[in-house]
Amino acid sequence: MRTRLVEHLPDRPxxxxxxxxxxxxxxxxxxxxDDRGGLRLAxxxxxxxxxxxxxxxxxxxxxxxxxLDLTASLRDKGHIASPNHVLVGQPLYFGxxxxxxxxxxxxxxxxxxxxxxxxxxxxxxxxxxxxxTPWYRDDIAETPDADRDGTLDxxxxxxxxxxxxxxxxxxxxxxxxxxxxxxxxVSDEAALLRTLTSLRRDPIDVLNLSxxxxxxxxxxxxxxxxxxxxFPAVVAxxxxxxxxxxxxxxxxxxxxxxxxxxxxxxxxxxxxxPWVDACAQGVGLTSSFVEHESFHGxxxxxxxxxxxxxxxxxxxxxxxxxxxxxxxxxxxxGGRRIHDLGVIVAKDR
Numbered sequence: 001m002r003t004r005l006v007e008h009l010p011d012r013p014x015x016x017x018x019x020x021x022x023x024x025x026x027x028x029x030x031x032x033x034d035d036r037g038g039l040r041l042a043x044x045x046x047x048x049x050x051x052x053x054x055x056x057x058x059x060x061x062x063x064x065x066x067x068l069d070l071t072a073s074l075r076d077k078g079h080i081a082s083p084n085h086v087l088v089g090q091p092l093y094f095g096x097x098x099x100x101x102x103x104x105x106x107x108x109x110x111x112x113x114x115x116x117x118x119x120x121x122x123x124x125x126x127x128x129x130x131x132x133t134p135w136y137r138d139d140i141a142e143t144p145d146a147d148r149d150g151t152l153d154x155x156x157x158x159x160x161x162x163x164x165x166x167x168x169x170x171x172x173x174x175x176x177x178x179x180x181x182x183x184x185x186v187s188d189e190a191a192l193l194r195t196l197t198s199l200r201r202d203p204i205d206v207l208n209l210s211x212x213x214x215x216x217x218x219x220x221x222x223x224x225x226x227x228x229x230x231f232p233a234v235v236a237x238x239x240x241x242x243x244x245x246x247x248x249x250x251x252x253x254x255x256x257x258x259x260x261x262x263x264x265x266x267x268x269x270x271x272x273x274p275w276v277d278a279c280a281q282g283v284g285l286t287s288s289f290v291e292h293e294s295f296h297g298x299x300x301x302x303x304x305x306x307x308x309x310x311x312x313x314x315x316x317x318x319x320x321x322x323x324x325x326x327x328x329x330x331x332x333x334g335g336r337r338i339h340d341l342g343v344i345v346a347k348d349r
Contacts, residue, residue, distance in 0.1 A: 002017065002018055003015050003016070003017065003018075003086050003186070004016050004017070004018040006068060006083075006216050008068060008216040008217055009216070009217065009218060012214070012216075012218060012245065013214070014085060014213070014214040014215055014216040015085065015086035015088070015213060015214075016067065016083040016084060016085055016086060016216065017083070017084040017085075017086060017188050017190075018067065019060060019061045019063070019065065019067060020058065020059070020060055020061065020067065020083065020084035020188075020190065021058075021059050021060075021061055021067055021070060021071065021081060021082070021083065021084065022056055022057070022058055022059075022081070022082045022083070022084055022189060022190060022193075022222045022223065023056070023057055023059065023074060023079060023080060023081040023082070023222075024055060024056055024057065024079065024080040024222075024223075025074065025079040025080065025081070026057045026059050028074055028077065028079050029059070029061075029070060029074060029081075032061050032062055032065045032070055033059045033060065033061060033062065034060055034061065034062045034063075056080075056193060056222060056223035058084065058190040058193075058194075067083045067084075068083065068216065071083060080222055081222070082189075082215070082216075082221065082222040083216055084188050084189050084190045085188060085189050085213050085214070085215055085216070085221060085248075086186060086187070086188050086213055087181075087186070087187045087188055087189065087192060087211050087212055087213045088181075088185050088186055088187075088211060088212070088213055089123065089124065089155045089158045089181045089185030089186075089210060089211040089305060090154065090155055090158070090185050090240060090303055090305060099301070099302050099303075100152075100154070100301075101152075101157060101161070101289065101295070101299035101300065101301040102299060102300050102301075103294045103295050103296065103298070103299060103300075104286045104289075104298045104299050104300040105286075105298060106297065106298050107168075107286050107287070107298065109131055109164070109167065109168055109171075109288075110171055111131075111167075111171055111172065112171025112172035113171075113172045114172050114174075115172045115173060115174075115320050116174070117170070117172075117173045117174065117205050117206070117316050117319040117320060118173065118174045118175070118176050118202070118203060118204050118205050118206075119166055119170070119173050119174070119175055119176070119204070119205065119206045119207075119208060119312060119313075119316045120175075120176045120177075120178070120199060120202075120204040120206070120207040120208065120231075121159060121162060121163050121166065121175055121176070121177045121178070121208050122178045122180040122181075122192070122195060122207070122208070122209055122211075123158055123159030123162055123163075123177070123178075123179070123180060123181055123208075123210060123211070124142055124143075124155055124156065124157070124158045124159035124160075124179060124180075124181045124182070124183060124185065125140040125141055125142045125143070125159045125160075125177065125179035126140055126141070126142060126159055126160050126163060126175075126177050127141070127142040127157065127160040127288070127289070127290040127291065127297075128141070129160055129164070129288045129289075129290075129297055130297075131163075131164055131167055131288050132160065132163055132164070132167075132175070132288065134174075134175075135163075135174070135175040135176075135177055139179070140177050140178065140179045141179075142156060142157060142159060142160055142183070142290050143156060143182070143183040144156045144157070144183065144290050144292040145183075145292070146182065146183045146184070152290075152292050152293070152295070153183035153184050154183075154184045154185055155181060155182075155183060155184055155185030155186075156183040156290055156292070157289045157290040157292075157295070157299060158181065158185060158210070158305065159177065159179070159181070160287075160288050160289055160290055161287045161288060161289055161299060161301055161306065161309075162208060162210050162287075162305060162306065162308075162309040163175055163177065163288065163309075164287035164288030164289075165285065165287045165306055165309035165310055165313060166208060166309050166312055166313040166316065167313070168287070168313065169309075169310055169312075169313025169314050169316070169317055170313040170314070170316035170317040170319075172320075173313075173316045173317075173319075176199075176202055176204055178195055178199070180192065180195055180211075181211060185211070187211065189221050189222070189224065192224070192227075192249075193223055193224065193227050196227040196228065196231075197227065199231075200230055204231060205232060205233060205316065205319050205324045206232075206233045206234075206235065206312050206315050206316045206319065206324060206327075207228075207231045207233065207234045207235070207312075208235055208236075208308060208309060208312040209234065209235065209236040209237070209249055209250075209255075209308070210236070210237050210303075210304075210305035210306070210308045210309060211236075211237065211305070212236060212237060212238075212239055212247045212248055212249055212250055213247070213248060214245060214246075214247065214248070215248060218245065218246060220248060220251070220252055221248050221249070224248065224249055224252065225252050225253065225254070228249065228252065228254070228255065229254070232323065232324035232325050233256070233315050233319075233324035233325065233327060233328050234249070234254065234255045234256065235255070235256040235258060235308055235311050235312040235315060236249050236250040236252075236255050236256070236257060236258070236308060237250060237257075237258055237303070237304040237305045237307070237308040238250050238257045238258055238259045238260075238270065238271040238272070238273075238276050238304050239270075239271040239304055240260075240269040240270065240271070240303050240304055240305075241269075241271045242268060242269050242270065242271065243271060243272075244271065244272055244273035244274075244340065245271070245273075246273070246275055247271050250271075250275070250276075251273075251275040256277045256278055256311060256315075256328060256332070257275055257276045257277050257278070257342070258276070258277070258278050258279065258280060258304060258307050258308040258311045258342075258345075259271060259272055259276045259278070259279040259282075259304060259307065259341045259342065260279065260280070260281070260282025260283065260302070260303065260304040260306075260307040261279050261280060261281050261282060261283070261307065261341075261344070262281075262282070262283040263281075263283075266279070266338070266341055267282050267283050267302070267304075269302075269303070269304075270282065270304050270307075270341075271304065272340040272341055273340050274340060276340060276341055276342045277332060277342040277343065278311050278331070278332060278341075278342040278343045278344075278345050279307065279338060279341040279342055279343070279344055279345070280307040280308075280310040280311050280344070280345040280346070281307060281310065281346075282302055282303055282304055282305075282306055282307035283302045284300055284302060285300065285301060285302065285306045285310075286298060286299070286300045287299065287301070287306070310345060311331065311345045314331050314345055315327045315328055315331050318330050318331065331343070331345060
């Protein structure tokens with residue numbers, strides 16, 4: 001799918017899907033919508049400073065319509081509107097580490113005693129890895145080389161890697177894996193809202209979101225805070241941006257935003273800021289991975305995505321003995337704090 005880099009605010013780029021709009025008022029822009037539009041995603045959405053304003057709809061615009069101009073026009077008339085922002089698992093577009101995974105030797109893992117704690121993993125899917133056999137399905141299989149160029153895609157194995165880190169921190173938990181990102185680590189807000197709506201039917205204790213993005217106006221994404229409100233514990237990566245600019249959904253109220261450490265200091269690629277709640281090791285981690293050429297089921301990788309999985313796993317481990325909200329408070333309530341990085345969550349395994 002196409003992406004477009006926009007810079008509505010100086011030096012504040014964002015990625016959007018050109019010609020796609022999120023709005024609670026599709027009737028107000030009907031003249032600019034082609035006949036494929038009007039898909040309801042979630043609702044109602046809370047308008048800033050007002051009450052619920054109806055469901056969020058994902059509409060596709062007629063060719064030539066500028067989504068930023070239309071967004072401004074609709075907002076001037078009091079409607080909720082936003083471009084459909086792109087979300088990425090490893091935001092290299094904005095100066096991330098540029099690091100790729102490297103093959104690694106196997107690391108130990110004991111499944112542990114099964115429990116009724118469920119962790120939702122919205123990511124690139126799962127590989128048929130021995131650790132992940134109970135939750136692997138063909139419809140969520142990782143795609144190592146979607147473009148068939150003979151090279152592992154940029155984010156292939158991301159979901160498998162994240163899932164393994166969670167399981168090592170919280171042996172015995174159940175996984176609910178959803179393939180939201182493609183093998184290059186790309187998705188968008190509309191897909192996320194649609195997925196969150198479908199997940200409301202499933203009991204999920206901890207939701208791991210190892211992806212995110214910037215918005216064109218640095219404001220919270222339309223409808224996302226409302227869509228996440230039904231999940232008792234949400235943990236998201238602060239982003240590999242090396243800056244303090246809010247990264248969504250991590251910067252939303254009620255979401256645990258996780259930065260990455262390199263030993264005792266902030267990893268050079270990690271985002272930071274007053275909106276960050278916790279930090280964990282995010283450099284040189286080893287976990288489960290896809291089988292592809294020199295990779296034999298394990299890899300070493302770095303990123304805030306993986307620090308997030310450690311924190312989500314730690315929260316899930318405490319959910320054996322306490323409700324998810326209390327588990328979050330327990331994890332964030334102990335340990336040393338670092339300015340603009342939050343509480344240090346030490347890796348357990």
